[in-house]
Amino acid sequence: MYDVILSFITAFTVTFFAIPSIITIAKQKNLVDIPTERHSHTEITPSLGGIGIFAGVIFSIVMWTPFEAFSDLQYILASFIIIFLMGAKDDIAPMSPYKKMVGQLMAASILVYKANIKLTSLYGIFGVFELPEPFAVLISVFTIFIIINAFNLIDGINGLAGSISTLISLSLGAWFLIVDRMDMAMVAFSLVGATVAFLNYNFTPAKIFMGDTGSLLIGLICSILAIKFIEHNGDPLLLETHPNLVMKSAPAVAIGVLIIPLFDTLRVFTTRMLKGRSPFHPDKTHIHHLLLDCGLSHMQGTITLIFVNFGFILIVYFLQDIGSLNLILITLFIATVTSSILYLYTRRIRIMQNANS
Secondary structure, three states, X not given: OHHHHHHHHHHHHHHHHHHHHHHHHHHHOOOEEOOOOOOOOOOOEEOOHHHHHHHHHHHHHHHHOOHHHOOOHHHHHHHHHHHHHHHHHHHHOOOOHHHHHHHHHHHHHHHHHOOOOOOOEEEEEOOEEEOOHHHHHHHHHHHHHHHHHHHHHHOOOOOXXXXXXHHHHHHHHHHHHHOOOHHHHHHHHHHHHHHHHHHHHHOOOOOOOOHXXXXXXXXXXXXXXXXXXXXXXXXXXXXXXXXXHXXXXXXXXXXXXXHHHHHHHHHHHHHHHHOOOOOOOOOOOOHHHHHHHOOOOHHHHHHHHHHHHHHHHHHHHHOXXXXXXXXXXXXXXXXXXXXXXXXXXXXXXXXXXXXXX
């Protein structure tokens, strides 16, 4: 318990005191994000905040995690470094999407093959339980890849990616803590500490952005927490030691916890492909863009989406008894209806604005 608290404090302290120096150096070296028509901000802003998050998380984990109790830690740290180097390179000199994809798949493969962070069962979804090894590997790598990119895509307004990742890692970290998985709890609370410290500089008016260095890293960490959450809920030992803490419909609960980044990615990718575009073609159709079009400020949009994500966490928690597939369908239905209403309302506002202009 004390190590978890220390991991939070350490990550917070390192990130909090690292960010000002990063801001100064980024401005001196002109390592800044220049706003274009695709951006939601209007000020030239440093975009290397992810370096501070990385420093806080890595230092805290290495400082407080007992390596003898966390034998796979070296592989997790190796995947962190791959994502960090790729993100930092992209923030300084943009990379092609395909090179970034290769780096993400390398990090995901290390986690699956070496750290054994892998989905081994669908827990009855579509009648499938135990997964054959090749399918388990493919599904796990794909899941990590999707979650990484989901966080990268929602990093569009001040405070959003940092706040959502804080809520997600806090929720999963608290569960790991009460079921005595201190290794995962320390990873989760190290991320919480780093993102809370970063948000002090990222809330409007933002002094720095996390960039790909930060968004890819928090996506990677949240993918690890989500997969470990699903797998540990299927551990028979957990049923013996903490029967009241086993989450029924664990895959659906994990989706509910990650709903904002996951559903927004699914929605945007689907609409882009229906329009004949690449799913990676950038545009301003994300949920946070729609909220801005409705007249909300960056902070109002961020707070709205935090409450929405928290609402979905409550929904999946209280409805976990209905089964994974049913709960996933209900979650997606609610998300689809809600986002459709928002889209139609935004479209109406645009029509009225065009008519008045």
